[in-house]
Amino acid sequence: MHIVLLASTGRAGRTILTELVSRGHQVTAVARDLGKLPADLPETVKIVRDDLGSADRIAEIIAGSDAVVSAFGPPRDDPRFTSDESYTDLLPDTVKRIITAVQKAKAPRLIVVGGAGSLEFSPGVTVLDSGHWPKPFIPIARSHVKAFAALRASDINWTYFSPPILIDLGDRTGKFRLGGDNLIKDEQGKSWVSFEDYAIALVDELEKPVHERARFTIGY
Numbered sequence: 326m327h328i329v330l331l332a333s334t335g336r337a338g339r340t341i342l343t344e345l346v347s348r349g350h351q352v353t354a355v356a357r358d359l360g361k362l363p364a365d366l367p368e369t370v371k372i373v374r375d376d377l378g379s380a381d382r383i384a385e386i387i388a389g390s391d392a393v394v395s396a397f398g399p400p401r402d403d404p405r406f407t408s409d410e411s412y413t414d415l416l417p418d419t420v421k422r423i424i425t426a427v428q429k430a431k432a433p434r435l436i437v438v439g440g441a442g443s444l445e446f447s448p449g450v451t452v453l454d455s456g457h458w459p460k461p462f463i464p465i466a467r468s469h470v471k472a473f474a475a476l477r478a479s480d481i482n483w484t485y486f487s488p489p490i491l492i493d494l495g496d497r498t499g500k501f502r503l504g505g506d507n508l509i510k511d512e513q514g515k516s517w518v519s520f521e522d523y524a525i526a527l528v529d530e531l532e533k534p535v536h537e538r539a540r541f542t543i544g545y
Contacts, residue, residue, distance in 0.1 A: 330354050397416065423437075
């Protein structure tokens, strides 16, 4: 498959890129700072510099692809990330441009690396409203909710992949559980996964679609 990976240099983007390459897919890796990409990428990876600021330009990049994956998120090293929702709203604004680009290019599919805040923590209560969500990350969670709403309102073939509450670099175990709208917790009540296992599940979904025009989630 030819996959266009938008924002391919963050933790999610790089692990997804590694997983795609390991399975032999042709990848167009799009990044604002190409210096953050691995230096030893194979010939199956095409590199494109872009900041995702133009829907027309995104449409040019993704034309002819089999699927698009967006791992975009506002840079976390900006102090506004934990205090200013107008800053984290770069996320839904960018997702809306990507949706427009997918429409223009007639791309068959878009998978978005999502957020956990809109998952159901308990019946009728989202993670964001449960009291278990860290206060500094409320702005980005609210922005993820807006991005998810934009996807649901669109007419494209979208998939929104929510991580659990905790996700970090770790081991590629291949052992995890998948779900729909409900937060997944382990036997100790912890909701977590590694980026490496998240990447496995995302590429599995690309190869064998199960959650088209739907959200799914992951956890141990």
